[in-house]
Amino acid sequence: MPFFKMSPLVLKNAASGPATRRYPEQVRGDLPRTRGRIELRLESCTFCGLCQKRCPTGAIALDRQERVFTLDRFKCILCGACQDACFAQKCLFLAPHYAAPTRTRQVETWKQAAPPPPRAGLAGREPGRNPGPPSEGAN
Amino acid sequence: MGTRTVVPFGPQHPVLPEPIHLDLVLEDEKVVEAIPSIGFVHRGLEKLAEKKEFGEMVYVAERICGICSFIHSAAYCQAVEGLMKVEVPPRAQYLRVAWAEMSRVHSHLLWLGLFADSFGFESLFMHSWRLRERLLDVVEATTGGRVIFGSCKVGGVRRDVDAETGRRALQTLAVLEAECREITGVFEKDSTVRRRTVGVGLLSGKDAWSLGAVGPTLRASGVSSDSRSLGGSAYGALDWQPVVETAGDCHARAMVRARELYQSFSLIRQALEKMPAGPVETRVSGSPSGECIVRLEQPRGEVIHYVKGNGTRHLERYRVRTPTFANVPALVHMLAGYQLVDVPVIVLSIDPCISCTER
Numbered sequence: 001m002p003f004f005k006m007s008p009l010v011l012k013n014a015a016s017g018p019a020t021r022r023y024p025e026q027v028r029g030d031l032p033r034t035r036g037r038i039e040l041r042l043e044s045c046t047f048c049g050l051c052q053k054r055c056p057t058g059a060i061a062l063d064r065q066e067r068v069f070t071l072d073r074f075k076c077i078l079c080g081a082c083q084d085a086c087f088a089q090k091c092l093f094l095a096p097h098y099a100a101p102t103r104t105r106q107v108e109t110w111k112q113a114a115p116p117p118p119r120a121g122l123a124g125r126e127p128g129r130n131p132g133p134p135s136e137g138a139n
Numbered sequence: 140m141g142t143r144t145v146v147p148f149g150p151q152h153p154v155l156p157e158p159i160h161l162d163l164v165l166e167d168e169k170v171v172e173a174i175p176s177i178g179f180v181h182r183g184l185e186k187l188a189e190k191k192e193f194g195e196m197v198y199v200a201e202r203i204c205g206i207c208s209f210i211h212s213a214a215y216c217q218a219v220e221g222l223m224k225v226e227v228p229p230r231a232q233y234l235r236v237a238w239a240e241m242s243r244v245h246s247h248l249l250w251l252g253l254f255a256d257s258f259g260f261e262s263l264f265m266h267s268w269r270l271r272e273r274l275l276d277v278v279e280a281t282t283g284g285r286v287i288f289g290s291c292k293v294g295g296v297r298r299d300v301d302a303e304t305g306r307r308a309l310q311t312l313a314v315l316e317a318e319c320r321e322i323t324g325v326f327e328k329d330s331t332v333r334r335r336t337v338g339v340g341l342l343s344g345k346d347a348w349s350l351g352a353v354g355p356t357l358r359a360s361g362v363s364s365d366s367r368s369l370g371g372s373a374y375g376a377l378d379w380q381p382v383v384e385t386a387g388d389c390h391a392r393a394m395v396r397a398r399e400l401y402q403s404f405s406l407i408r409q410a411l412e413k414m415p416a417g418p419v420e421t422r423v424s425g426s427p428s429g430e431c432i433v434r435l436e437q438p439r440g441e442v443i444h445y446v447k448g449n450g451t452r453h454l455e456r457y458r459v460r461t462p463t464f465a466n467v468p469a470l471v472h473m474l475a476g477y478q479l480v481d482v483p484v485i486v487l488s489i490d491p492c493i494s495c496t497e498r
Contacts, residue, residue, distance in 0.1 A: 033279070056198050
């Protein structure tokens with residue numbers, strides 16, 4: 001009967017309640033792969049600069065002398081290019097939760113107190129060899 | 140002959156998701172002629188190819204459109220791979236098919252909702268989008284993004300789908316497919332929908348072909364044309380047939396898209412099940428030179444990506460011919476002779492995507 005095609009859907013919907021969640025009481029939870037926001041493990045960063053080079057929008061700025069890492073969250077498009085570039089120390093990664101909404105431009109700055117110990121995070125490399133940070137021109 | 144009135148339609152109009160402007164020449168309530176104009180959201184993305192490295196340009200290509208994002212990036216990657224003579228691993232090709240079909244399902248569900256909205260069927264609109272949200276969760280679980288998949292790169296794909304994720308995705312899709320049947324049944328048989336769409340915006344197969352219509356607009360007029368049948372990616376190895384309807388009206392265009400939902404579900408299932416093991420990307424070295432054209436089937440129709448390299452890290456020319464651009468002449472032809480009240484339904488029936496068209 002063409003007049004009652006929608007009725008089963010409407011009745012089912014009336015019985016099952018709303019399809020939306022009652023946020024913030026009810027949270028969906030993170031999916032492990034979600035590209036939510038960039039996080040930095042500052043203590044293991046060698047300031048090699050590869051993330052800065054690969055960032056297509058120029059959201060990342062590094063100062064190797066002062067050991068300052070700057071991230072402009074409004075420029076970041078969460079493509080994950082920096083995460084792919086950060087292969088040596090894996091200090092830069094995309095966390096599955098989103099950054100909180102904000103009204104002002106969010107530029108986050110981290111200052112590293114001391115460089116990481118030379119062999120931190122280099123498991124699997126041959127002992128006694130310290131590759132150090134790649135030179136400026138390395139890509 | 141009655142008095143002619145020109146009514147401006149768009150670029151801001153409640154039924155239009157994106158800005159296109161039509162000058163509707165009316166005789167009483169009847170449309171005599173429609174004069175389209177575009178150019179409200181031009182962003183100059185093609186020119187950007189001369190400044191961005193060819194590998195970074197994938198991110199730009201993906202952002203040409205927020206709905207058919209993945210297929211734009213896949214087409215761009217295939218074009219650059221053609222220039223650089225890169226062989227994409229089979230697993231990556233199957234993953235590209237699975238993700239392209241997921242983007243087709245999400246685009247068609249979105250469109251079915253907007254189409255229902257164009258004739259004021261708000262609850263059907265909400266039901267379509269409710270189902271689309273479930274699919275977006277599957278997309279997010281497999282790629283990490285909801286509409287910007289960010290998964291294609293020159294030489295393959297950026298992330299793999301492991302067996303467990305794939306199995307869970309297929310489970311969700313099976314439930315979703317059953318739920319889709321509830322709403323596509325309404326689109327097919329409900330008298331409210333049929334009264335507003337059957338016999339509206341008629342386009343004969345001959346007209347559609349000669350006006351250069353593509354995609355569901357062309358297939359709804361009885362022409363079997365689908366660039367997936369060229370066999371690109373892994374489509375050649377999968378079992379599917381283009382969906383064709385013969386009526387050529389708005390209802391037929393809706394039914395092509397509704398039936399394509401199930402075809403896409405089947406293709407996703409086949410792709411994820413038949414996917415061979417192996418690497419998902421090939422290392423690409425060197426710089427592109429030469430010219431390459433790639434044709435892929437987007438949810439809205441055939442998209443053409445043209446790239447020209449000159450041996451540097453930047454492309455010399457990048458050009459995209461989008462399906463909506465090809466469908467606008469057919470739209471103008473369809474509008475003539477119908478009532479003003481039918482204009483939103485007919486305009487929506489080509490699934491206009493103006494961000495794509497203007498780039």
